[in-house]
Amino acid sequence: xxxxxxxRKSYVSERGEVLAVDGIDLxxxxxxYAAIIGRSGSGKSSLMAMVGGLSRPSDGSVxxxxxxxxxxxxxxxxxxxxxxxxxxxxxxxxxxxxxxVDNVALPALLGKRGDADIYGKAATLLARMGLxxxxxxxxxxxxxxxxxxxxxxxxxINDPVLLLADEPTSDLDEQTEIEIMDExxxxxxxxxxxxxxxxxxxxxxxxxxxxxHIAGGxxxx
Amino acid sequence: xxxxxxxxALQNLGRRKARSLxxxxxVALGSGVVFTxxxxxxxxxxxxxxxxxxxxxxxxxxxxxxxTNITASLLVVEPGELVLDADVLAKARLTSLGRIAAQKxxxxxxxxxxxxxxxxxxxxxxxxxxxxxxPWLVEKINRPLQAGDVILGAVRDGxxxxxxxxxxxxxxxxxxxxxxxxxxxxxxxFMSFATLDALGEAIGGHGAKPxxxxxxxVSGFLAELSPGATPLQARxxxxxxxxxxxxxxxxxxxxxxxxxxxxxxxxxLALMVLMFASxxxxxxxxxxxxxxxxxxxxxxxxxxxxxxxxVLGVMVTEAxxxxxxxxxxxxxxxxxxxxxxxxxxxYYLENVGVPFLWVDLPRMxxxxxxxxxxxxxxxxxxxxxxxxxxxxxxxxxxxxSGA
Ligand SMILES: Nc1ncnc2c1ncn2[C@@H]1O[C@H](COP(=O)(O)OP(=O)(O)OP(=O)(O)O)[C@@H](O)[C@H]1O
Ligand SMILES: [Mg+2]
Numbered sequence: 126x127x128x129x130x131x132x133r134k135s136y137v138s139e140r141g142e143v144l145a146v147d148g149i150d151l152x153x154x155x156x157x158y159a160a161i162i163g164r165s166g167s168g169k170s171s172l173m174a175m176v177g178g179l180s181r182p183s184d185g186s187v188x189x190x191x192x193x194x195x196x197x198x199x200x201x202x203x204x205x206x207x208x209x210x211x212x213x214x215x216x217x218x219x220x221x222x223x224x225x226v227d228n229v230a231l232p233a234l235l236g237k238r239g240d241a242d243i244y245g246k247a248a249t250l251l252a253r254m255g256l257x258x259x260x261x262x263x264x265x266x267x268x269x270x271x272x273x274x275x276x277x278x279x280x281x282i283n284d285p286v287l288l289l290a291d292e293p294t295s296d297l298d299e300q301t302e303i304e305i306m307d308e309x310x311x312x313x314x315x316x317x318x319x320x321x322x323x324x325x326x327x328x329x330x331x332x333x334x335x336x337x338h339i340a341g342g343x344x345x346x
Numbered sequence: 347x348x349x350x351x352x353x354x355a356l357q358n359l360g361r362r363k364a365r366s367l368x369x370x371x372x373v374a375l376g377s378g379v380v381f382t383x384x385x386x387x388x389x390x391x392x393x394x395x396x397x398x399x400x401x402x403x404x405x406x407x408x409x410x411x412x413x414t415n416i417t418a419s420l421l422v423v424e425p426g427e428l429v430l431d432a433d434v435l436a437k438a439r440l441t442s443l444g445r446i447a448a449q450k451x452x453x454x455x456x457x458x459x460x461x462x463x464x465x466x467x468x469x470x471x472x473x474x475x476x477x478x479x480x481p482w483l484v485e486k487i488n489r490p491l492q493a494g495d496v497i498l499g500a501v502r503d504g505x506x507x508x509x510x511x512x513x514x515x516x517x518x519x520x521x522x523x524x525x526x527x528x529x530x531x532x533x534x535x536f537m538s539f540a541t542l543d544a545l546g547e548a549i550g551g552h553g554a555k556p557x558x559x560x561x562x563x564v565s566g567f568l569a570e571l572s573p574g575a576t577p578l579q580a581r582x583x584x585x586x587x588x589x590x591x592x593x594x595x596x597x598x599x600x601x602x603x604x605x606x607x608x609x610x611x612x613x614x615l616a617l618m619v620l621m622f623a624s625x626x627x628x629x630x631x632x633x634x635x636x637x638x639x640x641x642x643x644x645x646x647x648x649x650x651x652x653x654x655x656x657v658l659g660v661m662v663t664e665a666x667x668x669x670x671x672x673x674x675x676x677x678x679x680x681x682x683x684x685x686x687x688x689x690x691x692x693y694y695l696e697n698v699g700v701p702f703l704w705v706d707l708p709r710m711x712x713x714x715x716x717x718x719x720x721x722x723x724x725x726x727x728x729x730x731x732x733x734x735x736x737x738x739x740x741x742x743x744x745x746x747s748g749a
Contacts, residue, residue, distance in 0.1 A: 179649055180742035200653045207651020214745065218646055222357035227350070232650040234350055279650065 126155035126319050127176065127287060132185035134171045145171040147342035148185070153335065155286075158313045158320045160330035163339035169323045170215060170291055172339065176321065177212045177289045178202050190286055207236045211280030211318075213290040217272050219264040219279075225251060226260040229279045236283060243282075250278040254308060270301040277308060281318075288312065291323045302326070351656070355664035358640075366668060369632060373672025373721050374679060376625040381717035382680040383614040386691075388705045388713075390607060403447070403478055403568035405577060406594045407435060407584060412566070426451075427556075429563040430591065438587040442575035447476045448564040450542055451530075452556050454549055458511045459535060460502070468512075468549075469534045470542035478568050479523070479536050486521030493544070495520035497536040513548035517541070622720070629728030633665055637732040644736055645744025654737040661733035665725035673721030677714045 134146040145168040153159045163169050174180035176187055178194050187194050194205055206212075219228045229247040248260055254274040256267075264272050273293055280288060290309060294302035306329055313320040322333070330336055338345040359366040409428035435446050450470035459466040471479050473491050483497065487507055491497075496517045498504050504519040511517070512535070525532065546559045558565050571580055577595045584593050637644070644657050652660075692702040704710070736744065 174740075174742035177649075177742075179745075180740045200655075203648065203651050203653045206649065212649055214649075218649075218745070220354070220643055220646065222354060222361060231350070235647075235651050235656065283651075 126157070126190060127151070127153040127321070128188045129172075129176065130186050130188075132172065132175055132187065133183045134168070134175060134180065135183045145342055146175070146182075149339075149342075149344055151176075151337060151344070153319060153321060155319055156313075156317045157335055158310065158322070158333045159335040159337060160333035161321065161323045161337045161339060162325070162327070162330050163345070167339045168342040169339055171342075173212075173289055173291045173321070173323060177210055178206045179212065204236075207232055208283055209286050211283070211285035211288040213273070213276050213280050213288070213293045215291045215293075215295055215323075217264070217269065218276050219272055221264050224261050224263055225256060225267065225275045228264070228275060229282055232279060233282045247278070247282060250281055251275065254278050255304070270297045270305070273297065274305060274308070277305065281312060284316075285318060287319045287321070289321050292325065293322070295325070351660055351663055352667075354660055355667050358664050359668055365632075369629070369668050370672040370675060372628060373625060373669045373724070374675035376621045376676065377673040377717040377721040378676030378680045378683070379621050380618050380720065381677050381713055382683060383618050384713045384717070385680070385684065385705060385710060387611050387614055388709065389702065390611065404571045404595065405569050405580060406566060407569060407588070407591050408566035408594065410590050410592045412592065426565065429558045429560075429565060430567070432562045432564045434588055434591070435567055435569070435584075438584070440580070440583045440587060442572055442580040442583045444570035444572040445475065445477055446567050446569045447478055448472060448567050450539060450558045450563070451565040452542070452549060452558060454513075457513055457549075467530055467534045468542055468545065469530075469536045470539045471536060473538055477570070482523040482531075483521045484524040487518075491520055491538065493538065493540050494518055495537065495541065497521045497523060499523050499532045499534040499536070500525045501532045502535065513545060515545065515548065622724070625721075626724045626727060629665070629669060629724050630731070633661070633725075633729040634732035636664075637661060637729070637736050641736060641744045641747055644733075645739075645741045645746075648737070648741035649745060657737040658730075658733050661729050661736075662726055665729035666722045667725075669725030669728075670718060670722040673718035676721065677717050680717075681714075 129149060129151040132146055132149045132151075133144075136143045136145060147168075149172060151172075161169050161172070171180065175182045175195075176189075178187075182195060186196075189205075189209065192205065194202060197205060219225070220231070223231065226244060226247050229251055230243045233243040233246070248257070251257060251260055254277060256271060256274060256278070259267060259271060259275075264275070267275070277290075277293065280290075288309070293309070294305050297305070309320060309322065310332065312318050322329075324330055407430075409426070409430050412426045412428045432448055435443070448471075452468045452470075453465050454468055455463065455465045457466055457468075469479075473480070479497065480491075485506060486497075494517055496510055496512070497520055500523050502522075504510060504522070506519055506521065508519050509516050510519050517537070523531070523534075523536075543559065543561075546555060549556065549559065557563060569580075571577065581593045581595065584591065640661070644660070647657050647660065648654075705713075
């Protein structure tokens with residue numbers, strides 16, 4: 126399902142070169158729930174961005190469902206991200222000028238799949254995330270937890286084969302964190318969507334079928 | 347999807363109302379100046395062209411000692427007893443002269459034209475060579491001028507095609523001239539040499555037949571300079587080759603005004619070019635700032651699967667909307683300003699002898715469309731580079747650097 130080989134990512138800044146990811150090999154089977162843990166600055170987000178097709182690796186390959194995603198052209202990769210991947214960011218990531226329902230529908234609208242009832246599906250997903258009465262709300266009118274749940278709904282609108290969530294509950298209270306995690310795990314269990322989750326919460330990580338511990342840009346155990 | 351991009355762009359504009367309004371105002375100012383400038387330039391240009399082709403001659407050649415009437419816009423030969431040979435100029439073969447039109451002028455009384463005691467000028471011209479009478483025709487019968495036809499000066503009444511008796515002889519009113527502000531011209535009754543000659547007996551019946559009606563004689567000539575020749579050269583050439591004539595040149599103040607207007611138009615053109623350039627620069631500076639501000643959102647669009655073209659599309663739509671609206675506002679303002687100053691502008695120009703004519707409506711519409719398109723193009727050009735550069739970057743980079 127997911128297979129990364131000798132992934133490497135270095136950033137060039139004014140203070141010199143930073144090696145954020147230093148040769149990671151990672152395999153996740155289809156339908157699995159894999160948890161990525163590690164200290165702040167260990168390179169978890171950098172790894173997720175490369176896996177999610179958002180940040181070009183300095184070296185190495187990412188193969189998802191048989192497709193070497195970094196070998197695709199720019200537009201093909203965009204289409205791949207759109208159809209096959211769902212990404213939940215570590216921070217608020219909704220477009221502020223669109224209502225929640227538009228935000229959720231946007232990836233489907235971008236994909237130009239005019240056949241389905243896109244807005245109906247967006248509303249269903251929002252309802253599932255407990256936001257059924259917030260369809261017409263703007264992100265600025267929602268709490269951080271509500272925004273994060275809408276971002277999860279958006280990640281699911283195109284029925285991705287792989288859902289990547291980078292600390293989706295980082296700045297939320299415990300109760301909200303549990304609710305959101307329950308939703309993600311339900312998606313993994315009921316829809317069979319492969320889930321890769323970055324978390325600081327060891328209790329959550331322990332429910333995973335596979336735990337990947339990252340330290341200093343490499344896999345520690 | 348189209349609509350979503352459009353509403354995204356609209357809402358982005360609405361998010362920073364003050365900034366959007368300032369941008370629109372700046373573009374409106376620029377495209378308003380360009381539009382108004384273009385319309386005025388074309389109008390003045392057109393007015394001058396009409397004015398000067400109507401104008402007729404650059405100079406006049408008359409018998410030494412005759413009376414002449416020079417006005418700002420027209421040269422006319424006053425009727426008199428002195429005459430010249432019809433071929434006197436042609437024989438001299440002067441290279442500094444272009445077209446030459448001869449006129450025979452006879453002042454008559456009791457001719458049946460106008461009230462009983464009124465005198466009237468009968469002016470003969472050669473229709474094939476004339477360039478000072480026929481261009482003034484404002485209405486005419488739809489056929490070529492023929493023997494027995496007369497053309498009435500602006501102040502004379504007469505229905506087109508109706509009969510006019512001159513010394514009892516029937517003539518047909520062929521056309522009427524526009525106002526020139528020159529008495530002789532406005533009160534004149536114009537006809538071909540042949541028509542005037544046919545009246546010779548009737549005119550002569552009351553006394554001696556006027557000298558000018560003898561064959562081969564004329565009252566004077568109206569002449570154009572050949573291209574490149576100066577009035578001074580022409581005057582010298584005429585006076586040294588032809589005896590017994592006087593040369594009268596047109597009023598120089600008018601050519602001064604014409605040159606002044608041309609300089610003004612050049613100034614407007616330069617201003618328009620500068621305006622365009624500074625507008626383009628300002629828009630591109632502003633939009634590179636806007637793109638930087640929007641990096642996170644653009645990265646997000648990429649992350650959820652927007653292609654580079656779509657990311658560009660969002661920014662270009664926003665820019666075209668803002669500058670296009672600015673262009674429309676500018677055109678509307680331009681029209682209002684021109685309405686407001688129409689009276690004083692037209693009055694001023696007509697005062698200096700240029701009858702003012704606006705460009706026709708289709709042209710005005712074309713200029714308006716041009717100004718709006720120009721404004722939108724500036725928007726596209728201004729946003730294209732920053733948006734293109736941003737769309738190339740990794741989505742994660744954009745999201746992070748904007749967050
Ligand atoms: N754009 C960048 N430019 C320069 N250095 C970067 C950039 N992005 C990340 N880094 C560096 O790379 C290293 C890994 O960053 P990354 O965001 O992947 O860590 P992380 O494990 O996700 O941390 P956290 O748990 O705090 O989110 C850090 O040292 C960080 O400073
Ligand atoms: Mg991180």
